[in-house]
Amino acid sequence: MTNEENQLKKRKVVHKSDKTAETVPDKNKTLGSLPTFPNQRLWSRSVLIIGLLLFIWYKSSSKNGNITLAKQSEILANKGSMFDCDADYSKEVTSYPECIPNVCGRLVTDKLITGTEADMLHKIAQRGFALGGSDGGASIFDLHSGALSFKTKFVNVLALNESKRILSPIDVSTYKLVMNKIKGAVVHAFKIDPHSLYLTKPTFFSKLTNIPPVTEHDKYWMPHVDKETYGSFHYTSLLYLSDFGMDFKGGRLTFIDKQANVTIEPRKGRVAIFTSGAENFHFVERVSEGTRYAITISFTCNKFEKNDQQILGFNL
Numbered sequence: 001m002t003n004e005e006n007q008l009k010k011r012k013v014v015h016k017s018d019k020t021a022e023t024v025p026d027k028n029k030t031l032g033s034l035p036t037f038p039n040q041r042l043w044s045r046s047v048l049i050i051g052l053l054l055f056i057w058y059k060s061s062s063k064n065g066n067i068t069l070a071k072q073s074e075i076l077a078n079k080g081s082m083f084d085c086d087a088d089y090s091k092e093v094t095s096y097p098e099c100i101p102n103v104c105g106r107l108v109t110d111k112l113i114t115g116t117e118a119d120m121l122h123k124i125a126q127r128g129f130a131l132g133g134s135d136g137g138a139s140i141f142d143l144h145s146g147a148l149s150f151k152t153k154f155v156n157v158l159a160l161n162e163s164k165r166i167l168s169p170i171d172v173s174t175y176k177l178v179m180n181k182i183k184g185a186v187v188h189a190f191k192i193d194p195h196s197l198y199l200t201k202p203t204f205f206s207k208l209t210n211i212p213p214v215t216e217h218d219k220y221w222m223p224h225v226d227k228e229t230y231g232s233f234h235y236t237s238l239l240y241l242s243d244f245g246m247d248f249k250g251g252r253l254t255f256i257d258k259q260a261n262v263t264i265e266p267r268k269g270r271v272a273i274f275t276s277g278a279e280n281f282h283f284v285e286r287v288s289e290g291t292r293y294a295i296t297i298s299f300t301c302n303k304f305e306k307n308d309q310q311i312l313g314f315n316l
């Protein structure tokens with residue numbers, strides 16, 4: 001090997017070891033230069049975009065998602081949530097200081113009404129609906145006013161002779177007991193004075209099926225705020241008289257919240273209680289099979305909106 005060739009070889013070796021020093025991190029240093037890999041920029045951008053897409057998907061799916069507050073198969077003592085009242089609702093209830101909820105909300109209990117009480121009310125409803133019923137999928141029967149859906153209209157059940165067979169004295173006491181128990185639960189849940197709360201109208205049985213609507217009254221699945229729909233309501237309660245998934249399909253009560261829909265599956269004897277303002281915007285899912293029975297029991301803080309203390313001629 002000539003001198004010149006030797007020099008060239010040495011230079012190559014020095015050059016090679018320099019390059020190695022550049023790419024292999026020095027283990028004696030705490031942080032070397034970051035490792036690189038082919039198409040690094042493409043990969044890191046892809047990871048960023050996928051992450052962003054996953055975040056957007058998570059946000060949108062949790063917004064349109066459904067939370068089940070009460071499953072039909074569960075037996076719940078007092079499950080619910082409390083949140084701020086809608087501003088209009090808060091403003092209105094300021095006229096009734098003893099009746100202002102400490103906070104708005106909704107809750108479900110399966111421990112308040114017994115199976116026997118629910119069965120008795122269910123039978124009252126069936127005897128009433130047997131005398132009429134809507135041509136569409138939603139019928140109502142109000143024991144206080146006597147209003148009963150009849151084809152495309154309403155009749156007063158008291159005008160029918162058979163109305164005498166709807167209630168027995170024991171039915172009347174059961175109805176009164178159930179109303180008082182539910183009123184007590186409202187008072188307790190929202191920490192209000194019982195003397196400032198009154199049963200209001202309409203308080204009515206409902207019978208829902210999948211028969212297509214004939215009049216506007218049959219469209220029970222329309223989202224609504226009870227305070228706006230019924231005027232006098234400050235607190236709404238529902239007592240379910242039949243079972244979701246067994247007696248009927250569909251028909252879940254759904255609250256439309258900002259983050260997700262919150263659903264209650266009806267269960268015989270289950271009571272749902274909620275403040276009637278826009279904080280509890282809700283609808284009933286369309287029934288797809290079977291017949292759903294419930295009673296809407298409503299309370300007001302306004303003593304001038306009290307319901308009648310009589311049901312089909314019996315004193316409560």
Ligand SMILES: O=C(O)CCC(=O)C(=O)O
Binds near residue numbers: 206226238253282294
């Ligand atoms: O039956 C239900 O679950 C709810 C009924 C309802 O929204 C109402 O009566 O205003």
Ligand SMILES: [Fe+2]
Binds near residue numbers: 224226282
């Ligand atoms: Fe409602």
